[in-house]
Amino acid sequence: MKIYSWNVNGIRAVVKKGALQEFMAKHQPDILTLQETKAQQGEAGINFSGYEEYWHSAEKKGYSGTAIFTKIKPLKVINGFPESFAKKYKFVDEQTRDSAKEGRVIAAEFERFWLVTVYTPNSKGDLSRIPLRHKHWDPAFLAYVKELEKNKPVIFSGDLNVAHTPEDLARPKENEGKKGFTSEEREGFQNFIDAGFIDTFRLFHKGNGHYSWWTHWAKARERNVGWRIDYFLASKSLKNKVKDAQIHADVMGSDHCPVSITLDL
Numbered sequence: 001m002k003i004y005s006w007n008v009n010g011i012r013a014v015v016k017k018g019a020l021q022e023f024m025a026k027h028q029p030d031i032l033t034l035q036e037t038k039a040q041q042g043e044a045g046i047n048f049s050g051y052e053e054y055w056h057s058a059e060k061k062g063y064s065g066t067a068i069f070t071k072i073k074p075l076k077v078i079n080g081f082p083e084s085f086a087k088k089y090k091f092v093d094e095q096t097r098d099s100a101k102e103g104r105v106i107a108a109e110f111e112r113f114w115l116v117t118v119y120t121p122n123s124k125g126d127l128s129r130i131p132l133r134h135k136h137w138d139p140a141f142l143a144y145v146k147e148l149e150k151n152k153p154v155i156f157s158g159d160l161n162v163a164h165t166p167e168d169l170a171r172p173k174e175n176e177g178k179k180g181f182t183s184e185e186r187e188g189f190q191n192f193i194d195a196g197f198i199d200t201f202r203l204f205h206k207g208n209g210h211y212s213w214w215t216h217w218a219k220a221r222e223r224n225v226g227w228r229i230d231y232f233l234a235s236k237s238l239k240n241k242v243k244d245a246q247i248h249a250d251v252m253g254s255d256h257c258p259v260s261i262t263l264d265l
Helices: 011-017 019-027 130-149 183-194 236-241
Strands: 002-007 031-035 052-056 066-070 076-079 105-109 114-119 154-159 197-199 230-235 242-247 259-263
Touching: 002 019, 002 114, 002 154, 002 230, 011 019, 031 114, 031 154, 052 076, 052 105, 066 105, 066 114, 105 130, 114 130, 130 154, 130 183, 154 259, 183 197, 197 236, 230 236, 230 242, 230 259, 236 242
Parallel strands: 002 031, 114 154
Antiparallel strands: 002 259, 031 066, 052 066, 076 105, 105 114, 154 230, 197 230, 242 259
């Protein structure tokens, strides 16, 4: 089973370029999770034969949003945090934006595991969303996947908007304390690891040079001056089931590239 994740940075733009169609034809994922769709279901004008589609779009038009395309029909799909769960956490930041209404999470239950796609809130250049991330979002998301894990193993994928270690970005010294590489964001990721989730890519690849996002400035992608902020994390019980993990830097169309895992269940 091949599962892919891709922050498309606007699905309509990627479809207009033909990039998503080319990717689907070449890679033929069993399941594809998308982040930053920036659209409602049907607006992209695509229909991939053999796939079920599940969308969770932001209330704000053209913003955020997640989706799952799958050849395997899920047993259950949950959009966002369940209301009873979300009541325990405060998702409104100082800009009075409610991240719970931004279409950031979809959980799909399959026979052997839960698959969750997440588009973690960006901390912003002025770090104004650090309190939301550190005190509310990251703890809530971890609590949610641990709750799902009580039922069966969990895989979660998506743009977590953080480079975990200095090996996960090309220029760690220059970016220390900046968005995506603050101590608070990195601590939030480390809490996933401490809770027993495995960074699947690091089972197969060590060192730096492996990136999934590049700025548009200064030919950063051509020079591979990037960040690894897109991940697949999995419950420890699935460690021996993960047979491969890859970053597909050759796939164009977005400022992010797809990442994937191969499972043998």
